[in-house]
Amino acid sequence: MFRKISLALFVLPAFFQFAIAQKLKKADKVILINLETHIRFLADDKLEGRRAGTAGEKLAGDYISVEFQKAGLQPRGQNSWFQPFVIDDGKQITSATHFSINNVELKSDKEYFPLAFSAIKNVEGSPAMALQESGVPWFIDLKEMLDTNQNNPHFDLDNSMHERVKDCVLKGATAVIFYNTSKLDDNISFNAKDKSETATVPVLYVTKEARKKYLKDESASLEVKINVDITDKKRTANNVIGYIDNGAANCIVIGAHYDHLGYGEDGNGLYRGPEKMIFNGADDNASGTAALMEIAKLLKQSKFKNNNYLFIAFSGEELGLFGSKYFVEHPTIDLGKVNYMINMDMVGRLNDSTHVLTVGGYGTSPSWSTIFQTTNEKKYFTIKFDSSGTGPSDHTSFYRKDIPVLFFFTGIHSDYHKPTDDYNKINYTGELYVIKYIFTLIDELNDKGKLAFAKTRETQTASSTRFSVTLGIMPDYTFSGSGVRVDGVSDGRPAQKAGLKTGDVIVQLGDYPVSSLENYMQALSKFKKGDNTKVKYKRGNDVSEAAVQF
Numbered sequence: 001m002f003r004k005i006s007l008a009l010f011v012l013p014a015f016f017q018f019a020i021a022q023k024l025k026k027a028d029k030v031i032l033i034n035l036e037t038h039i040r041f042l043a044d045d046k047l048e049g050r051r052a053g054t055a056g057e058k059l060a061g062d063y064i065s066v067e068f069q070k071a072g073l074q075p076r077g078q079n080s081w082f083q084p085f086v087i088d089d090g091k092q093i094t095s096a097t098h099f100s101i102n103n104v105e106l107k108s109d110k111e112y113f114p115l116a117f118s119a120i121k122n123v124e125g126s127p128a129m130a131l132q133e134s135g136v137p138w139f140i141d142l143k144e145m146l147d148t149n150q151n152n153p154h155f156d157l158d159n160s161m162h163e164r165v166k167d168c169v170l171k172g173a174t175a176v177i178f179y180n181t182s183k184l185d186d187n188i189s190f191n192a193k194d195k196s197e198t199a200t201v202p203v204l205y206v207t208k209e210a211r212k213k214y215l216k217d218e219s220a221s222l223e224v225k226i227n228v229d230i231t232d233k234k235r236t237a238n239n240v241i242g243y244i245d246n247g248a249a250n251c252i253v254i255g256a257h258y259d260h261l262g263y264g265e266d267g268n269g270l271y272r273g274p275e276k277m278i279f280n281g282a283d284d285n286a287s288g289t290a291a292l293m294e295i296a297k298l299l300k301q302s303k304f305k306n307n308n309y310l311f312i313a314f315s316g317e318e319l320g321l322f323g324s325k326y327f328v329e330h331p332t333i334d335l336g337k338v339n340y341m342i343n344m345d346m347v348g349r350l351n352d353s354t355h356v357l358t359v360g361g362y363g364t365s366p367s368w369s370t371i372f373q374t375t376n377e378k379k380y381f382t383i384k385f386d387s388s389g390t391g392p393s394d395h396t397s398f399y400r401k402d403i404p405v406l407f408f409f410t411g412i413h414s415d416y417h418k419p420t421d422d423y424n425k426i427n428y429t430g431e432l433y434v435i436k437y438i439f440t441l442i443d444e445l446n447d448k449g450k451l452a453f454a455k456t457r458e459t460q461t462a463s464s465t466r467f468s469v470t471l472g473i474m475p476d477y478t479f480s481g482s483g484v485r486v487d488g489v490s491d492g493r494p495a496q497k498a499g500l501k502t503g504d505v506i507v508q509l510g511d512y513p514v515s516s517l518e519n520y521m522q523a524l525s526k527f528k529k530g531d532n533t534k535v536k537y538k539r540g541n542d543v544s545e546a547a548v549q550f
């Protein structure tokens with residue numbers, strides 16, 4: 001659909017780049033052509049946005065593996081070029097789920113659905129709606145709960161429903177069937193990402209229309225049959241890994257993520273229109289992936305033999321660094337021998353007037369400051385240094401394993417995480433210069449041996465713009481247990497002051513149980529600056545509580 005727009009816009013940048021290209025060497029012109037070929041392929045609608053664990057991601061992964069092979073690399077995944085890993089896709093209701101009233105089957109989704117924290121169970125009984133007797137399913141109207149808490153800013157419907165179910169079970173309910181006769185909307189849906197404590201009985205929700213149809217007479221005795229079946233949904237994504245073995249002691253890791261947002265199914269896109277659109281991710285991060293493939297070719301042909309090289313195209317980055325995290329936990333080379341890691345994420349939109357290039361990880365080795373003073377190519381760029389080894393991309397996973405990192409990024413733009421991040425907006429010449437710059441750095445470091453590592457500050461979490469308060473933690477997005485696992489703690493922020501450390505799992509904030517990132521954020525939204533509360537967290541098997549001031 002937006003290909004039409006793409007073609008119209010293509011004319012200007014193409015002419016412009018052609019003018020510059022005239023002055024480039026032949027080898028550079030070849031790289032320019034390759035970059036455009038790679039990015040046009042990876043950012044094509046056919047790949048449907050390369051969402052991790054989809055057919056589009058597979059096409060992209062195959063393409064990268066073929067390019068790695070052409071470059072003369074060796075496969076270094078677990079399954080040839082590929083390193084598969086599983087992404088937890090939440091829960092799903094299976095077709096074995098049934099609900100009938102007086103032998104009339106209710107329509108799943110339209111008339112009822114189980115809540116994600118429902119027990120997986122089969123229950124039958126003959127209750128009357130008005131009577132709440134032991135040994136039968138109970139019907140609970142949400143009206144009172146909603147109406148009385150209408151102006152209560154601390155009210156949490158999810159939490160209240162959990163408590164209500166527990167209370168009903170104590171009094172003998174064998175299932176809980178919620179409905180809502182209030183004028184207030186409850187916005188209840190099946191929340192696939194729910195990781196809260198599972199109830200001991202089936203918990204269903206009956207929609208407004210279905211309530212009017214089947215549950216009119218509150219005194220009538222009903223024949224109720226319930227079967228709830230919910231399973232875990234999973235999908236498999238792949239890192240693509242190639243290797244150059246120079247027989248050296250140390251290895252340089254060069255990485256770029258190749259996954260993107262698909263159609264925005266995971267809720268990480270910034271386009272929220274009614275039309276289904278593909279997020280092509282040309283800059284984010286077909287650009288880095290293209291650079292990765294070209295640098296692999298250059299290094300294979302180079303005379304820099306003092307290190308081995310590992311090239312990783314990561315998947316699952318957009319979900320929270322899943323692929324790089326999986327790699328550092330399941331490395332296919334000895335991580336202790338990694339000299340340093342270079343990450344490229346969004347290197348295709350160099351501004352032609354400012355030439356600003358952001359280089360992160362500057363503080364992760366004392367060697368970086370020396371090397372950046374001598375490297376010539378920097379003259380082309382205005383370099384903005386960021387000392388932190390952490391940030392919103394895959395180098396973070398390597399930094400956390402005490403590996404010096406550098407992160408290259410040409411800057412944020414208005415197409416970021418939108419369907420308009422297309423190949424025609426890439427500054428191919430700018431990207432060529434980024435590649436040449438990285439190549440020069442590797443050259444300068446070739447005979448410098450293994451770099452020393454240094455710890456840096458943590459970068460702020462991105463959520464600070466959406467909430468009036470934050471704890472100052474970096475959550476572990478790949479954590480699949482109940483709670484929010486801390487991946488990093490920012491200096492001087494409430495979490496650090498409360499004594500939280502990396503690896504702790506937050507399970508409660510104030511009165512709000514925390515089982516997932518989603519309800520952690522909901523809980524955060526209930527606090528203001530200056531508020532005092534308590535945070536409950538697990539460290540190993542111990543549960544502790546600490547005072548927090550926002």
Ligand SMILES: [Zn+2]
Binds near residue numbers: 284318417
């Ligand atoms: Zn992204």
